[in-house]
Amino acid sequence: MTAEKPGQMEGARYARGPANGEALTGAKIIVQALRDQGVEVIFGYPGGAVLPIYDELFQQNQIRHVLVRHEQAAVHAAEGYARSTGKPGVVLVTSGPGATNAVTGLTDALLDSIPIVVMSGQVPTFMIGTDGFQEADTVGITRPCTKHNWLVKDTDKLAETLHRAFHVATTGRPGPVLIDIPKDVQFATGSYRRPKPKDSDPYKPQVRGDATQILRLVELIETAERPVLYTGGGVINAGREASRLLREFADAAGFPVTSTLMGLGAYPASGKGWLGMLGMHGLYEANLAMHGCDLMINLGARFDDRITGRLADFSPGSIKAHVDIDPSSINKTVRVDLPIVGDVGSVLFDILRIWKERGSKVNREGLARWWRQIAEWKAVNCLAYRGSDTTIKPQYALQRLEALTRGMDRYITTEVGQHQMWAAQFLHFDEPNRWMTSGGLGTMGYGFPASIGVQMAHPDALVVNVAGEASWLMNMQEMGTAMQFRLPVKQFILNNERLGMVRQWQQLLHGERYSHSWSESLPDFVKLAEAFGAKGILCTDPADLDDAIREMIAHDGPVIFDCMVEKHENCFPMIPSGKPHNEMLLGDADPADAIGAQGAVLV
Numbered sequence: 001m002t003a004e005k006p007g008q009m010e011g012a013r014y015a016r017g018p019a020n021g022e023a024l025t026g027a028k029i030i031v032q033a034l035r036d037q038g039v040e041v042i043f044g045y046p047g048g049a050v051l052p053i054y055d056e057l058f059q060q061n062q063i064r065h066v067l068v069r070h071e072q073a074a075v076h077a078a079e080g081y082a083r084s085t086g087k088p089g090v091v092l093v094t095s096g097p098g099a100t101n102a103v104t105g106l107t108d109a110l111l112d113s114i115p116i117v118v119m120s121g122q123v124p125t126f127m128i129g130t131d132g133f134q135e136a137d138t139v140g141i142t143r144p145c146t147k148h149n150w151l152v153k154d155t156d157k158l159a160e161t162l163h164r165a166f167h168v169a170t171t172g173r174p175g176p177v178l179i180d181i182p183k184d185v186q187f188a189t190g191s192y193r194r195p196k197p198k199d200s201d202p203y204k205p206q207v208r209g210d211a212t213q214i215l216r217l218v219e220l221i222e223t224a225e226r227p228v229l230y231t232g233g234g235v236i237n238a239g240r241e242a243s244r245l246l247r248e249f250a251d252a253a254g255f256p257v258t259s260t261l262m263g264l265g266a267y268p269a270s271g272k273g274w275l276g277m278l279g280m281h282g283l284y285e286a287n288l289a290m291h292g293c294d295l296m297i298n299l300g301a302r303f304d305d306r307i308t309g310r311l312a313d314f315s316p317g318s319i320k321a322h323v324d325i326d327p328s329s330i331n332k333t334v335r336v337d338l339p340i341v342g343d344v345g346s347v348l349f350d351i352l353r354i355w356k357e358r359g360s361k362v363n364r365e366g367l368a369r370w371w372r373q374i375a376e377w378k379a380v381n382c383l384a385y386r387g388s389d390t391t392i393k394p395q396y397a398l399q400r401l402e403a404l405t406r407g408m409d410r411y412i413t414t415e416v417g418q419h420q421m422w423a424a425q426f427l428h429f430d431e432p433n434r435w436m437t438s439g440g441l442g443t444m445g446y447g448f449p450a451s452i453g454v455q456m457a458h459p460d461a462l463v464v465n466v467a468g469e470a471s472w473l474m475n476m477q478e479m480g481t482a483m484q485f486r487l488p489v490k491q492f493i494l495n496n497e498r499l500g501m502v503r504q505w506q507q508l509l510h511g512e513r514y515s516h517s518w519s520e521s522l523p524d525f526v527k528l529a530e531a532f533g534a535k536g537i538l539c540t541d542p543a544d545l546d547d548a549i550r551e552m553i554a555h556d557g558p559v560i561f562d563c564m565v566e567k568h569e570n571c572f573p574m575i576p577s578g579k580p581h582n583e584m585l586l587g588d589a590d591p592a593d594a595i596g597a598q599g600a601v602l603v
Helices: 011-016 026-036 048-058 071-085 097-101 103-112 138-145 155-170 183-187 211-223 233-237 240-253 284-292 344-357 364-378 394-405 418-426 447-457 469-473 476-484 500-509 525-532 542-554
Strands: 023-025 041-044 064-067 089-093 116-122 148-151 176-182 189-191 227-231 257-259 274-277 295-299 319-324 338-341 410-414 462-468 490-495 535-539 559-564 585-587 600-602
Touching: 023 026, 026 048, 026 155, 026 183, 026 189, 041 071, 041 447, 048 089, 048 116, 048 176, 048 183, 064 447, 064 476, 071 089, 071 097, 071 103, 071 116, 071 447, 071 476, 089 097, 097 103, 097 116, 097 138, 103 116, 103 138, 103 176, 116 155, 116 183, 138 148, 138 176, 148 155, 155 176, 155 189, 176 183, 211 295, 211 319, 211 338, 211 344, 227 240, 227 284, 233 240, 233 344, 240 344, 257 284, 274 284, 274 418, 284 364, 295 344, 319 344, 394 418, 394 462, 394 490, 394 542, 410 418, 410 447, 418 462, 418 490, 418 500, 447 462, 447 469, 447 476, 447 490, 462 469, 469 490, 476 525, 490 542, 525 535, 525 559, 535 542, 542 559
Parallel strands: 041 064, 041 089, 089 116, 116 176, 148 176, 227 257, 227 295, 257 274, 295 319, 319 338, 410 462, 462 490, 490 559, 535 559
Antiparallel strands: 023 189, 585 600
């Protein structure tokens, strides 16, 4: 028997599936549990402590394994897969450095509420605590950066633990979980147990919101003069129906909608109520609406510091309602007047139902005045920037990317920095699950492997990673993964030869002392692409940009697009650290408004 087609030898056995309670090795139990959970793709990297599992993966062809080049990238790829599909991402790593390399991805997923199931190998149970080769206290190390974790020492408990891990990762506020599996448990024989009904699991987060509280919120909706719907990633995590309900309510009530970085696409950017993103680099009209509203309805966001600015001055005159499935997120940083614990989709359904039953009433005169005020703020055109005929401005590059990909089956991932904020400002999303970025942890190196995960889930879609050259280099080794698995991901690098956001803060807040915010040894990205067997494109002239983007889109394989942009462009609007929403720095598109050489005006 040859090994020309890995995974063909015993596929039929897994297609039948074992009887409940049948004796299997731990490694077979793991693969069967993954199949029973509907897993189609695993991202991982082999090592000694997981070789029994890899041997079982070899002997089946239902689950596809993607060999990444670094375990951090495996988790980010799983995040991209999960965020773009709504399904849990699955990761397999070995013990010791394999598990510790996954910690950054686990923390990223925890802060952004992404459902990830990580399986890590461990030294045999009799060696735990002996400082054996590639031993680490994986459960101890990952306890602070997972929703829950387990060390399985009994093969009979392995199947039940795996099924429970998927339930915990995907139920309530989603998040990453980890199962640490000693090598001898993988070899030993135990009973396989099929997944129990979800309602039999003791972990049962509250889904339905309190009816009395929802009625109180509807009463406030009926009388508010200056309402704002403040939406977050929780709307997307609640499923597409939650996004549909959000749009139905916002449009029927005529309420303005803003969003966190993680919530983009929950309400369509083309919708009549859309104000744009709010927060540190949010839009002028969104931030001032948040500052001046009289009713704030927070749907699935957690009042993080990038959004609130100075807490003491955050939306000072508003009645604050907060809908979240995670009770620990309510009153954690901002004291709210009306807390509602529950799934955003379920609560939105009840809000709409009760509001319609009561006659779909709103304060129309107050809303009309509110929208006139918002129109004045929009007229400021806060995203305006000085154009150039000789240098590609990063904002222009993203405007052209948006224009040339609009209407396509498009998914966007990003790295972290200025380019991430410009992408959030200039790219528009009319659907959820189309925007993958690192929000809470701000992980440089996230976007490239995330784009690989997205492309695995959507093989025929256009997947573009908007990157900065510094972030992209952190996981550049994944070009090998993209080439091996023929994934046509497009790496759209806005190359300013600087750590752009660091440099911007040093300019504005640290006396223009540019301490280590640039690299003097960047690669030739075209030659780097060619070294991997991919296509490289260099663009330096605004006049050539459209044709270059079209060439990138048309190529049927991976592309590294090196877009050389203005080196010292700043990302505006910007709320300086420690300032409230109504104190923003705007760009100097109009020279008459500029103050000094900083290229910004405080409004």
